[in-house]
Amino acid sequence: MESRLLRVDLTTGECSVEVVPHAMFERWIGGSGINNWIMWEHFLTHDINCDPRGPDNIFVFGVGPLAGTGSGSGIKGRITFKSPCYGIFGDSAAGGKFPYMVRFAGFDYIAITGKAPRPVYLYLCDGEVEIRDAAHLWGKNTAEAHGALRQELGDYPSAAHTLTIGQAGEHQVGIAAVVSDASRIHARGGGGCVLGSKNLKAIAVQGSGGIRVDNPRGLLAWSRDFRQKIDQNEAIYGFKRRGTLGAVEMYQHIGSHFWRNNQGNMFRGEEVRSDNWVKKYHKYSEVCSADCYIACDGRYKIDGTESEKAKKYVGETFRRPEYLTTGSAAGALDLRDWAEVAHWGKVTNDYAIDNQDLSCSISFMMELEQRGLLSARDKGELFGRDQSLEWGNMEDVEALMHNIVHRENRFGDFFNDGPYWGALRYSEFKGENFMKYAIYGKGGASFTEEMRPFPTWMNNMAVASRGADHLKGIGLVEKFQRRDLSMKYFGRPEAADLTTPLLKGACTAVVENQVALLNSYGVCLFHWMLDPGGFTPEEYYGRAFAEITGIDRTPEELMRDGERICNLEKAFNSRLGLRREHDTVCERWMHEPCPEGMYPGKVASDMFETVLDEYYDWRGWDRKTGLQTASRLASLGLQDVAEVLAAEGALAPG
Amino acid sequence: MITINAQYQSRFREITGVEKEFFHLEQGTVAALAAQITGKYGPLMTALLMDEDSKSLNSRGTLYLNSKGQRVYLEDDLNEGETVFFMVGIAGG
Numbered sequence: 001m002e003s004r005l006l007r008v009d010l011t012t013g014e015c016s017v018e019v020v021p022h023a024m025f026e027r028w029i030g031g032s033g034i035n036n037w038i039m040w041e042h043f044l045t046h047d048i049n050c051d052p053r054g055p056d057n058i059f060v061f062g063v064g065p066l067a068g069t070g071s072g073s074g075i076k077g078r079i080t081f082k083s084p085c086y087g088i089f090g091d092s093a094a095g096g097k098f099p100y101m102v103r104f105a106g107f108d109y110i111a112i113t114g115k116a117p118r119p120v121y122l123y124l125c126d127g128e129v130e131i132r133d134a135a136h137l138w139g140k141n142t143a144e145a146h147g148a149l150r151q152e153l154g155d156y157p158s159a160a161h162t163l164t165i166g167q168a169g170e171h172q173v174g175i176a177a178v179v180s181d182a183s184r185i186h187a188r189g190g191g192g193c194v195l196g197s198k199n200l201k202a203i204a205v206q207g208s209g210g211i212r213v214d215n216p217r218g219l220l221a222w223s224r225d226f227r228q229k230i231d232q233n234e235a236i237y238g239f240k241r242r243g244t245l246g247a248v249e250m251y252q253h254i255g256s257h258f259w260r261n262n263q264g265n266m267f268r269g270e271e272v273r274s275d276n277w278v279k280k281y282h283k284y285s286e287v288c289s290a291d292c293y294i295a296c297d298g299r300y301k302i303d304g305t306e307s308e309k310a311k312k313y314v315g316e317t318f319r320r321p322e323y324l325t326t327g328s329a330a331g332a333l334d335l336r337d338w339a340e341v342a343h344w345g346k347v348t349n350d351y352a353i354d355n356q357d358l359s360c361s362i363s364f365m366m367e368l369e370q371r372g373l374l375s376a377r378d379k380g381e382l383f384g385r386d387q388s389l390e391w392g393n394m395e396d397v398e399a400l401m402h403n404i405v406h407r408e409n410r411f412g413d414f415f416n417d418g419p420y421w422g423a424l425r426y427s428e429f430k431g432e433n434f435m436k437y438a439i440y441g442k443g444g445a446s447f448t449e450e451m452r453p454f455p456t457w458m459n460n461m462a463v464a465s466r467g468a469d470h471l472k473g474i475g476l477v478e479k480f481q482r483r484d485l486s487m488k489y490f491g492r493p494e495a496a497d498l499t500t501p502l503l504k505g506a507c508t509a510v511v512e513n514q515v516a517l518l519n520s521y522g523v524c525l526f527h528w529m530l531d532p533g534g535f536t537p538e539e540y541y542g543r544a545f546a547e548i549t550g551i552d553r554t555p556e557e558l559m560r561d562g563e564r565i566c567n568l569e570k571a572f573n574s575r576l577g578l579r580r581e582h583d584t585v586c587e588r589w590m591h592e593p594c595p596e597g598m599y600p601g602k603v604a605s606d607m608f609e610t611v612l613d614e615y616y617d618w619r620g621w622d623r624k625t626g627l628q629t630a631s632r633l634a635s636l637g638l639q640d641v642a643e644v645l646a647a648e649g650a651l652a653p654g
Numbered sequence: 655m656i657t658i659n660a661q662y663q664s665r666f667r668e669i670t671g672v673e674k675e676f677f678h679l680e681q682g683t684v685a686a687l688a689a690q691i692t693g694k695y696g697p698l699m700t701a702l703l704m705d706e707d708s709k710s711l712n713s714r715g716t717l718y719l720n721s722k723g724q725r726v727y728l729e730d731d732l733n734e735g736e737t738v739f740f741m742v743g744i745a746g747g
Contacts, residue, residue: 232701233712233714234665234698234701234702234712235665235702235712235714235715235716235742236714236715237665238664238665238668238702238715238742239715239742239744241665242664242665243747244744244745244746244747246664246665246715246742246743246744247742247743247744247745249663249664249741249743250663250664250717250741250742250743251743251745253663253719253739253741254719254723256745275664321747322746322747323745323746323747324745324746324747325747327745449745470746471746480713480717480725481717481724481725482713482725483725483727484710484713496725498723525746526744526746529715529744529746530714530715530744531713531714531715532714598719598723599723
């Protein structure tokens with residue numbers, strides 16, 4: 001397999017291309033693994049404590065080896081950077097056509113440093129690179145910028161595919177996102193802010209190239225088997241119809257939503273808590289990528305007959321909201337009309353801002369209002385006006401969203417990095433501690449689901465390398481109570497038992513390693529969650545990886561590859577000073593009992609420290625400091641990383 | 655003979671056309687309940703509920719809980735009056 005890395009220095013305008021050595025795939029697999037290494041190497045020669053909004057930060061885009069090969073599963077592109085909102089490791093994935101079009105344009109990885117003197121966009125086409133003026137795109141939202149680029153670039157040698165920032169990125173909002181083809185969002189961590197700080201409005205690609213694979217016949221056989229497994233799975237039919245919204249009713253039943261800043265965990269709106277409305281609004285299904293056999297995407301169009309509030313959005317069409325878009329709108333903000341939920345999804349994509357951080361920031365403020373903690377003077381200081389902060393009021397939500405996207409008042413400035421930093425800044429400003437109302441893990445906003453009954457999920461929130469996160473160590477074994485998987489992974493059932501801390505830290509570590517592999521292959525995690533390959537990606541997807549790259553590993557070796565990738569993310573954060581005390585979650589989760597649903601009364605503190613100890617043990621990290629050990633890093637072939645950490649006092653003693 | 659309340663969500667409800675119904679079982683097991691449900695609703699329900707390879711309940715994106723919030727498996731016993739919830743759910747996005 002041949003793979004190329006494009007390096008762009010926006011300060012000098014210099015572009016260079018390197019062939020990615022095969023040894024890189026041997027060590028880092030591809031996708032997020034290689035992205036991580038590119039960033040790690042960059043910060044060996046640049047100050048890792050740099051301002052993430054400064055020219056020394058790096059923005060890496062990369063695709064996994066499966067992308068664009070026709071395997072039916074390799075659809076994800078990944079961006080990697082030092083997070084401007086959390087100040088730690090940052091990365092985010094999105095599907096769509098852009099990732100494989102980058103490969104068809106002749107590249108697999110793009111590493112961007114420096115800062116352009118004026119707004120520009122990067123244009124890639126069949127191996128050629130240009131930095132072009134973007135003055136005409138600046139100020140446009142992602143849909144407008146994508147449309148303008150499509151028109152400008154025409155359809156030869158292919159339709160143009162884009163990665164763009166919106167107004168949030170232009171204003172260097174810490175939680176700004178990056179959107180591909182105006183619809184698929186790299187939401188977490190603030191990648192849009194990094195691009196905005198570099199004056200890079202977009203990357204546009206066109207290409208007619210192909211992708212060499214090591215064993216095309218072998219890949220075709222794998223692909224057929226994968227297709228067969230997908231087609232035979234009736235549960236996937238339901239997933240195609242509803243996407244992640246199929247989970248709304250299940251979450252309502254068990255009490256797993258995130259309502260009003262997680263003061264509750266069940267939706268109140270009659271319409272939004274059932275998925276019957278999917279039929280009402282659904283217009284047609286679509287695939288996000290030609291290289292996906294599942295096709296869970298859908299599109300809505302509002303004609304105004306659906307509800308009184310829908311009349312405001314007549315003609316609006318966009319992707320059907322995913323669960324977390326719904327969770328943030330119908331849950332965190334208590335919007336009860338589905339047209340408003342859908343509109344929230346569209347407008348956050350257009351602005352390109354993470355709707356998890358955004359909803360948690362707005363709902364923090366609404367809870368202060370609910371509790372009578374905001375006087376007219378407080379509101380004047382924050383908003384410069386007497387701002388209404390009513391739960392479920394879309395006008396209030398949009399006003400606060402606008403404030404953050406444009407950083408236009410004290411509230412917008414305080415909360416541009418999400419709820420943790422926003423609450424901290426507001427507390428300091430007022431000289432009063434409001435942190436008990438901020439919902440976060442490791443400084444990152446919660447994703448809008450209830451965590452307290454689920455100790456593995458809670459541990460994920462504390463230890464995930466990019467801050468509170470549901471996608472690094474997915475807690476499916478526990479949430480779905482998969483005794484069979486617990487037996488498969490550990491030979492014991494406790495990982496699936498919600499009543500004990502046993503194997504919860506272990507499960508985080510094992511699944512993090514698996515997910516690191518999947519993210520490096522470029523596989524969509526929904527494929528894995530629907531289990532076509534037996535929940536052992538090191539076996540099933542490992543075969544596809546071997547057919548493409550010629551790197552034939554045992555499942556055990558691949559799991560060590562996954563562990564190596566996780567350890568590099570950890571090492572990055574250790575260099576930034578993160579220790580055990582940073583692997584923690586917010587006060588509400590830790591001490592306030594889960595109020596309702598199927599598992600009331602649960603608090604994180606019941607099991608938190610025990611689970612964290614077990615996690616460190618499974619990782620081979622030091623319990624006391626949370627730091628990595630030289631011996632474990634050496635066993636993973638990461639002596640060079642250990643040396644860097646040792647030199648900076650970021651390795652466990654002994 | 656025991657009576658079990660089956661409650662359906664999402665895709666399960668779409669196939670059954672009802673939100674809930676009662677089944678009378680000679681044997682008080684999840685296997686007996688699954689046999690009655692698949693017998694009543696045919697191949698589509700069988701494909702959704704059962705995993706032919708492992709001869710167990712389909713575990714792909716599905717969840718079956720009793721009224722205590724515990725997942726049920728084919729071999730589990732059911733008590734008189736128990737409710738079993740049939741759900742699907744892959745969240746995220």
